[in-house]
Amino acid sequence: MNPAWLDLPVRGAVPELRRALDRRGTAVLAAPPGTGKTTLVPLVLAGLVPEAGLDAETGSPRRVLVAEPRRLAVRAAARRMAWLLREPVGERVGFTVRGERKAGPRTVVEVVTTGVLLQRLQRDQELAGVETVVLDECHERHLDADTALAFLLDVRATLRPDLQVLCASATSDTDAWARLLGGAGQIPAPVVESEGIQHPxxxxxxxxxxxxxxxxxxxxxxxxxxxxxxxxxxxxxxxxxxxxxxxxxxxxxxxxxxxxxxxxxxxxxxxxxxxxxxxxxxxxxxxxxxxxxxxxxxxxxxxxxxxxxxxxxxxxxxxxxxxxxxxxxxxxxxxxxxxxxxxxxxxxxxxxxxxxxxxxxxxxxxxxxxxxxxPEIMQADLTSFALQAACWGSPGARGLALLDLPPDGAMAAARDVLTALGAVDAEGRVTKRGVSINRTGLHPRLGRALLDGAALVGARQAAELVALLSEEPPRALGDDLAAVHRAAAAGHSIYAAHWRDEVRRLLGHIESAGNDRSAVSRAAAGGLVVGLAFPERIARARASTGSAKPEPGARASYLMASGTAADTAPGSALSGAEWIAVAIADRPAGSPAARVQLAAVLDEATARRCAPPLFTDREEVRWAVPAGSRRGEVAARRVQSLGAIELTTKPLAAPAPALLRAALLEGLATETVSELLTWPAEATALRQRLAFLHRVLGQPWPQVDDQALLARADQWLEPELSRARRRADLERIPTTTALTRLLPWTGGAAGRLDELAPERITVPSGSRIRVDYSADRPVLAVKIQELFGWDAAPQLADGRVTLTIHLLSPAGRPAAITSDLASFWRDGYRAVRADLRGRYPRHPWPEDPTAAQPTRRLNHRK
Missing domain, CATH: 3.40.50.300 (P-loop containing nucleotide triphosphate hydrolases)
Structure with a gap:
């Protein structure tokens, strides 16, 4: 036994930790880095080293699984524990990471990644033979660790109440973990703290x-x-x-x-x-x-x-x-x-x-x-998590004990992806295909590409390409997947070695796959596999819509099926391709386009084969504004598309009436009802009168601003709208007649329109003067002489609004404004008379306008 373990600070906390686990079955260990929580504690729990104060190993060995968030930490922890036991790794202490395992029949403590732990739980929910699971570094809040803990707590509650679960944290923020491990409504799990040797x-x-x-x-x-x-x-x-x-x-x-x-x-x-x-x-x-x-x-x-x-x-x-x-x-x-x-x-x-x-x-x-x-669950792609939960029997993660619930939007997006992959059904339950995808240990997109791609390009070709996507290649190898594939196959770097290990692992999942290589050329295999994994990232060069094609080596701009632009880097070998499938991309903050980091070339036929759900053949009728014009028009065409990528377009001679109607309404919304329809003076006046009554009286008088008229287009623009086919048809609609359809005929209120908001007012001279309703308050503009004898301005809208009078000079220019004629005749008229009588001597200017005869005529010459 290596005596180095005697100096580890966590040693003093081990007895309390053992008692807590034996009593409750769960516990939280808070110990700073370097105290030995990762290495000594599992050995003690397994019975491979004596507890504090004892001189010999006690009891028969107990199997312990230690889950770490990273492969590097897994290997390091296993090496350190084996060193403490003075044994090579693979004897009583072993490890397993994706694609690599060093463990044997004598292994008692096995260190695994949290991803490997999840796969074991899916295969064997009881974890037969394992007495204790240690989730190390739980404070880092990796999604796999949160998921594994939720599954383990479910196992304890339903299948294995004897299974001990220990959460080890390098921080002292342990309250939430203790409550979660204690169970809903139960006493929190014990928290055991170990002081580290921390120097200033x-x-x-x-x-x-x-x-x-x-x-x-x-x-x-x-x-x-x-x-x-x-x-x-x-x-x-x-x-x-x-x-x-x-x-x-x-x-x-x-x-x-x-x-x-x-x-x-x-x-x-x-x-x-x-x-x-x-x-x-x-x-x-x-x-x-x-x-x-x-x-x-x-x-x-x-x-x-x-x-x-x-x-x-x-x-x-x-x-x-x-x-x-x-x-x-x-x-x-x-x-x-x-x-x-x-x-x-x-x-x-x-x-x-x-x-x-x-x-x-x-x-x-x-x-x-x-x-x-x-926490990773709050911001990561949750597709893998959602599939894990569905395979566990908890669609949507319902019922799982999690510190943080996953965001609804992220879970909805994950379910959409899984549904498109055929991994879950309409209710979110896992399908047989979903189980197969999950067993690959890959992201569900890559699992689908592996299983489906094997039947199209052969098992080895599919495994090699998917391995490149699951273990992101060094950027120095470039952005062309085909070139990266050749470099990995011929290379001897650590990346190439890891890639070959992953290829061997993946082949084990597709041994029974077909080898129908005739379905796609070898050159297009990379594009097909990437397209199967990321169909919405299939992209077409923007220049391909015209006669020009992107030049090889230049920066090229592509449109992905998702509708997002994607640019290659200057000098990219991809830039001469018309079609690519993007495997890795990011989107810089504030940039409208994604940056392509890794992609594969493909052709249109392969693109269609990868993404049949994205292919549409539809009639498209919309309101379009031609380049260089401000006047929109109905554009009707038949379009074949792969997502946002247009493949072919043809003019559409007889569009469906519903689509045509929607396009015309789009035009009315885009260019506004006021601008697109024709509004003669009579229609404008009627609209202003209705707006006045709605503003003052409310219902049943209709609102007639642009948005309100657009919302009720089916009421007031029919039947003209049903017959319209183009802009000119809208411009010919008789808006005066159309507006009358909005009058409140039911109940009889429409019959009071001229009473409540008269179009014209008869003044004392006998003239019928039009009322202006364009301002907030209605205005009557009339020459002063025509109002002689009128002592009060009319009231509108059942007496709620007094008409504003604009008193005009004989030349029609404003002389005074009032809503109180009696006050004006008494106090304001004398000043107006003095100012205007010299300029207009042929017009009557009586001293008492209230007793004078109103007139539209001049005085007779003497």
Whole structure:
């Protein structure tokens, strides 16, 4: 027995942990990184090492499954536990990741990824022979881990109440886990805490000296990476020991490694991420003879212990999944790391001795940072999760014990995809096909491409292509899937080795598939497989709608079947192709188009074969505005489309009446009722009178603004609308007659229109003057002499509105405005008379207009 386990801090918490599990069956272990929770605790629970205070192993071995969120952490944990037992991996401690297993008949503790655990639960819900399951790093809130815990709690409640479940967290935020493990309405599960040996860590704020652009999508400002590299050099100068530097992804790690190339004579620069070669991973997780700089993704935040570290350089960024459900694009994006993540990273500097964390941002920026990372279930593509839940017998995740419920929109999008794949039925229940897809261990889209593609291009060809899509190739291999395929097949890199392992695994799922290679040419195989997986990402070059075709090597713009634009990079080998199927793309913030990262060439026939549900042959009748014109017209055509991609178009001579009517209504909405229809003065006046009555009296008088008239078009524009075929027909509709159809004839109110809102008013001179209803208040404009003897303005709308009088000079120019004629004759008329009588001497200007005779004529000459 290796005595190193005696020094692990978690050892003192083990007895309490064993009692909690024996008493309740569930528990939460809160222990900082480096305490031994990942390595010592499983060995103790399995009975392979003695508990604290005992000198020998006790009891018969008990099988323990340990689930880790990452393959790198799985291998590292298994190696560390085997080292503690002084055994090779594969004896009493083994591991399984997708495509690789090192375990044997003596294996008692097996470390697996959470994805592998889910597959085992689907095959054997009881987990026969397993006594304890440890879900490690549950605080990271990976979707697979949340799902596995929900399934395990279901198993405990229905099949295996004896199955022990332990959630291990590197943080102390354990209340929610305890409540979940305790069960609905039950006492929370016990929480056992282990204090780590945490030495003080000095925080050095080291913001860049010049402004740095915020990350967009996967793009990180090179200026920040320059600053990170400079900060690593500073840490090497100012502090002893190794330096652990956190960066968001493998690409940024590679670029910073290049910037530090000059240090390699005296310092080992190691790149630690999921794609790193095993020798590099071993070197990063072991003490070295020389000083080391370990450039790492988030994998080293809590899952792994990197010995010898005295300084941490934190770039302040992290990668999180995002899904654009409307465009069918799921990708990773670079975001500001949470405060909790920052604490986790800083703590790595104080594991073995006092240390220092260099934070590459200003302290005030923490005020805008999130407290905790966002759970993956709240922002990821939920298609795999939804299929797992359906296979478990919980369609829509109903009844599963989850810390956070999945968003309704994301679940609806996932169900749509699964329905299109034939993986679930109309009620969301899993189908036999769905079970087969889920057993591949792939995303359901790729599972469908593997199973269906094998029958079209052969089992090996399908497995090789799907393996390229399931293990994203290095960007350096380019964006043409065919070229990437050739490079992987001929290569000897760590990626090529992983790819071959995945091909062998996938072949095991399609051994019985047919080999009908005649269905598609070998050259088009990649496009077919990608198209089967992502039919909405089949794309056609925009230039193909005309005579020009995209030039090879130039940037090309494509339209995907989903309706999203997609651009290739300059120099892309794909750019000369008319049709491509996009496997990987992202969409930069603020950009209208996606960026193609990996795609395959295909032809139109293959495109149609991949996506039959997207093919439509329809009559399309719409209101269109020709280029260079402001006047729209009905456009009718027959269109064959693959989603948003138009394949063929032909003019349509006799469109269906319903489609034609909808197009005309679209025109009325686009160009407005007021602009598209013809409104003579009589129609305009009637519309204004109705608007006045609706405004003052309300119902039953109709609203007649553009939106209201459009909404009631079937009432007032019939039968003319049914007979209309084009713009000119709308323009000929007699709007005066049409408007009368909206009058409230029922009940008789329409008969009072002239009483409530008269078109004309008879004034004392006998003239019938038109009332202007265009303003908020109706106006009567009349010459002063025609109103002599009139002592009050008329009232409209049952006396609710007094008519506004615009008193005009003999020349028809405004002289005064009033709604109170009596007051005007008494107080205002004298000033108007004095001003106008000299200019218009031939018109009567009596001193008492209330007693004068109204007239339309001039005075007789003497």
């Amino acid at each position: 860590v000095e925080v050095v704020w080291s913001p860049p000296s010049r402004p740095v652009r915020a990350p967009e999508g996967l793009r990180v400002d090179p200026a920040l990476l320059d600053h990170v590299a400079a900060t690593v050099r500073r840490a090497l100068r100012e502090r002893e020991g190794d330096v652990l530097c956190f960066l968001p992804g493998a690409g940024e790690i590679g670029r910073v490694a290049e910037m530090l190339a000059g240090l390699r004579d005296s310092v080992d620069v190691l790149q630690l991420h999921g794609r790193a070669e095993s020798a590099v991973q071993e070197a990063a997780l072991s003490s070295g003879a020389r000083r080391r700089v370990v450039l790492s993704t988030s994998v080293a935040e809590s899952s792994l212990t990197v010995p010898g570290v005295r300084s941490v350089v934190d770039c302040g960024l992290a990668r999180e999944p995002r899904t654009d459900h409307s465009r069918g694009l799921a990708t990773l994006v670079t975001v500001r790391a949470s405060l909790a993540t920052g604490r986790q990273r800083a703590g790595r500097a104080g594991r073995e001795a006092p240390g220092t964390v260099y934070r590459c941002w200003a302290q005030f920026e923490d005020a805008r940072a999130r407290a905790m990372p966002t």
